[in-house]
Amino acid sequence: MKKSKFLKGVLSAVLALSLTACSNNVTNNTTLNNALSYDDAVTELGTFYRKINPSTVPARLDVDMAEASVADSLADIDTFDMMLTGNGSLNLEIAAPSEFSGKSYPDEWLVAVGQKFNKAGYTVNGKSVSVSIRKISSGETLTYITEGGYQPDLYIPSNEMWGEMLVANGIKANKLTDRIAGNTAGILMSKEVYDSYTEKYGEVTMDGVLKAAIAGDMVFAYTNPYTSATGMNILCSMLHAFDNENPLSDNAVDQLVQYQNNAPTAAYTTSILKESASKGIIDAMVMEEQTYINTPELKNYVYTPAGVRHDHPVYAFPWTDEDELEAAKMFVDFCLTSDSQSMATERGFNLHEDYVSEDYGMTGSDFLSAQKVWKTNKNGTRPTIAVFVTDISGSMNGTRIKSLKNSLLSTMQYIDSSSYIGLVSYSDKVYINLPIAQFDNKQRAYFSGAVKDLDVGGQTATYDAVLVGMQMLMEKSKEVPDANMMLFVLSDGAQNAGFELKRITPIVGGLGISVYTIGYEMTDSDKEDLKALSEINEAVCIDADTEDIVNELRNLFNVNM
Known part of the structure; x- marks a missing residue:
């Protein structure tokens, strides 16, 4: 299953972007x-x-x-679509990732919940309450808040790493809940590769995947850790696999460099991996479980959870006043109702409830350092x-x-x-x-x-x-x-x-x-x-x-x- 140098070059090109393409054909x-x-x-x-x-x-x-x-390289925040617009006297803007802020089923869970919430007639001190939802990746939200002065009322990243990075950047954030929709990130392999991998390496772990990729037994692709929560999660899992005592040690960085020498270029988002996988171009990649479950083209792939959980914590900020904070808590409670959670489960969330997050032993500052390590070494030597x-x-x-x-x-x-x-x-x-x-x-x-x-x-x-x-x-x-x-x-x-x-x-x-x-x-x-x-x-x-x-x-x- 070793891939030729030419194929790896092609993969680097295919995986490099998931921007607004001129065509749906990659x-x-x-x-x-x-x-x-x-x-x-x-x-x-x-x-x-x-x-x-x-x-x-x-x-x-x-x-x-x-x-x-x-800040000079940031476009206006309105280039990121507002997927739901509320009209209450107290209207909360929520920055939310694509897996549940899309236009249509099954990727519109938060939008669908928001629509119901807006119709429910909630009030705070006599003022009507509503939510607006902006579709923007976890990483882009972090960049816009810390560098562009963007001030959403609520931030719902895919995992807690981004909240910790936000705090490490000097932004005070009040976590209202650890979770509103359960999810995991993980490693996806084609059935053929999975069978040969398990026969040679045993259970699917990040350490095993890296060994298999280095040996040429698979081409493993992941997403841009500056924008993608899954990519950031798996990057830290990789560094932890290289050195579980100190993921940012010289030893871990040296191994990352050697790995990147023959690795595909990181993809901009998970969607490009999904499309590439469905075409049979790649055989192992990172992906969130909810995306995998809802992609029929990937039915012949095997999913294994890895890294930290993607349970979508909710953060509020100092610029949110008392009435807005009370309204925010109302919305969080609404998301956690049995009806809302049933809607989430129907859309592929709340699976693998027994999976426990990997402990990287890293702080928010460490996560920021990991991004910089990747930026410097992503092309290997x-x-x-x-x-x-x-x-x-x-x-x-x-x-x-x-x-x-x-x-x-x-x-x-x-x-x-x-x-x-x-x-x-x-x-x-x-x-x-x-x-x-x-x-x-x-x-x-x-x-x-x-x-x-x-x-x-x-x-x-x-x-x-x-x-x-x-x-x-x-x-x-x-x-x-x-x-x-x-x-x-x-x-x-x-x-x-x-x-x-x-x-x-x-x-x-x-x-x-x-x-x-x-x-x-x-x-x-x-x-x-x-x-x-x-x-x-x-x-x-x-x-x-x-x-x-x-x-x-x-x-x-x-x-x-």
Whole structure:
């Protein structure tokens, strides 16, 4: 069952994101049928590059480059949907994760309970009471509260780790209950892999899974620990398995680095793992039990609880006044009624009631440190080489080019200094604005200057620019072997100059380099080409408007760079 190096590269691309995709189809292998061999693709790429003959633009050192803050990379909180809006005199805003704040059954339990609560006629001191529910991940809520000044009335993360991290960040939080809907996180394996695993390693444990993954007996995938409660939970379980006396010891970190050398890139959320698993792309992953139970495509997978429980504790804050606090307690009690709990059980919650949380021996500060350890070491010893390919054609004029510049400048803080970064721009011609170099402070200042100097005009030779970016990656990889190579294309849509997509597809497929495409204010027809480009090597196309692109890039870079 050992996976090839190529497959692991594909998995890294597939698992890297679960953003707002341009299509519900994550993969499409049909485009690889005409792929050239690697050697032929390299040869043809060189020929095309010489025909394109890009111009090099002298980069300007941005000596006035301002240090961006985390707050600069946060979009307006309203980019996260309000799934229920109350109209009471006392209306409580609740920040809640996706597993029970969705639009439809079975992922709308909290919304359904909230609707009943709002109709029940509760009052406090003569004032009507209601709740509003915002769908936002546990990790994003933590970031928005600590860095963006967001002040929900109630915070319901998936597990208690996030509440402890909130307190460690200096935010006072009053836990109203340990649980409103029981759930567990765990390890999911295909039946075939489960049978072979148990025969060789015995019961499913994190320690055993890591040994199996390192031995090549499975490819184990997990989610981004900065946003996903399941990913954060399993990361700490991994560190604890590496060193159960001190999960943050040098020994644990060294083992994490070695593991990450051959591990898939973390997925942005659980949903991408679910879709990848249903397509048979991966054979072992993390997932919450409620999601697993409600995914028929995973009926041939075996679930084993792991880590800490996901029982959805409820937190209130100092900015909540006495009347609001009383209303909050009313809502918590309403969630815990037998009727509400029956609704939860029907939707796949409240299973594995006998499962006891793993004790990591870690504090909220330790959890925050674990995130930083992961961020620094997520690529193991392999550096990342990336080229940003930016559309400066005439159609990008106005809000699109402004959004592109602002989003890159405000999120480049998430690109690690060990990465190697270059910048290409294109209209009907292609320009190398910044040759690839290590992203130290000087290269960062050059990158800032190059982005600020981008100017629009002309037609759209997208695929010429893609080939130029790939040639730059291939040349740099000779100096930096065994690196993760990535291309990011930022555009508003379809090509109308230079080579067509069908002409470059065999080259891109043969090289195996993943192309992440990010579209600005695209029409439906514009999305097709960008989606097809990303699908060549099973990456993802992000359909991002000017409001949420900074969030998309922030999380993208946290996972990949």
